[in-house]
Amino acid sequence: MEQLTDLKSILHSKRANLFYLEHCRVMQKDGRVLYLTEAKNENQYWNIPIANTTAILLGTGTSITQAAMRMFASAGVLVGFCGGGGTPLFAGSDIEWFTPQSEYRPTEYIQGWLSFWFDDAKRLAVAKQFQLTRLEFIRTVWENDRDLKTEGFNKDAQDITQALSSFEKKIPLMQKVGDLLLEEATVTRQLYKIAAIRCDARGFVRAPEQGDLANRFLNHGNYLAYGLAATTLWVLGIPHGFAVMHGKTRRGALVFDVADLIKDAIVLPWAFICAKEKMKEQEFRQQILQKFTEHKALDFMFDSVKKQALQPLSINSGGVA
Structure with a gap:
């Protein structure tokens, strides 16, 4: 997997953000990961600081692009799909995460x-x-x-x-x-x-x-x-x-x-x-x-x-x- 090491400069234990998102679309744009919300008269884009984020919970009415998932994986961000209000995590009663693939974690x-x-x-x-x-x-x-x-x-x-x-x-x-x-x-x-x-x-x-x-x-x-x-x-x-x-x-x-x-x-x-x-x-x-x-x-x-x-x-x- 391509390693974007500049995205991994912040230790996970020191990262500040955990996001829960609903009714939006998560995408990659101009080298950043954004989520798009549809307002009455215009669409609004909001930046996700992936290098300073530990996990993303995607709730009701969300979708995510392959390019955004690729950047999340590069930055070591865990992604989970869940119901409204952050609960429950899918699937079933298990904790299910899309975990980045890395062969460089400590053994x-x-x-x-x-x-x-x-x-x-x-x-x-x-x-x-x-x-x-x-x-x-x-x-x-x-x-x-x-x-x-x-x-x-x-x-x-x-x-x-x-x-x-x-x-x-x-x-x-x-x-x-x-x-x-x-x-x-x-x-x-x-x-x-x-x-x-x-x-x-x-x-x-x-x-x-x-x-x-x-x-x-x-x-x-x-x-x-x-x-x-x-x-x-x-x-x-x-x-x-x-x-x-x-x-x-x-x-x-x-x-x-x-x-x-x-x-x-x-x-x-x-x-x-x-x-x-x-x-x-x-x-x-x-x-x-x-x-x-x-x-x-x-x-x-x-x-x-x-x-x-x-x-x-x-x-x-x-x-x-």
Whole structure:
């Protein structure tokens, strides 16, 4: 494949943009990638800064030219087709991306990942470490984000401290991934309840198919997180099928594992806050992307996955030693 190296000068972990587009045509024009929107009296062209973009989600009413796809691939941009509002990603329940083809990605991360993945005990140890890392990120974000503190999301609040600490104490005791998943689902439900109380959404039930704002925003924000996770794994050269938490038979399962590192810290609270304020979908999306950037979510994903891929694991009764 032709290598346009000048388009790869910005590391993926430092790129600023993730796009969701709908009702437009994506094309190449004069050496740039643009999207065209049809206004009442004239067509409008908008530039996509591909060298500073990690992923593109193409929603309802979109099309893309072969030339544009070629430039996306040259710049290392992942492209995914999805439904309206960014959800669901097609096809089926898998995470499906058009990934650029490159033979120059590093090999040490997939080799390190496979060195533990076929050992059940070591894979469980990494799953536990991912959950501890997830809790660490929640505490860090909720401690440093003034906007979240204003809305009552303070890591030192009694109900939040209790939910996180209870899960943290149980993690080393888990003997199976299935047990860990059950406990993870329990703490997530507790965080939903905490967010619902703070945002006057009592009676909230997490149901992705429901059309209320909070559920829609959770769907939308989660799929943006999946875009960052897919980018992280593609750049590090780790196939999506080598999951440590979600089902090993699901091709996109590792994307879910990596996205979970940041979802509860950023997407969950802001979905409820923005729903309370009755924001439009585009406003919510901008808020989430701003917070991803502010808290360096993509950097955090890269660092977390690289750490588990490269550090040798020793297993004891408590998990990762």
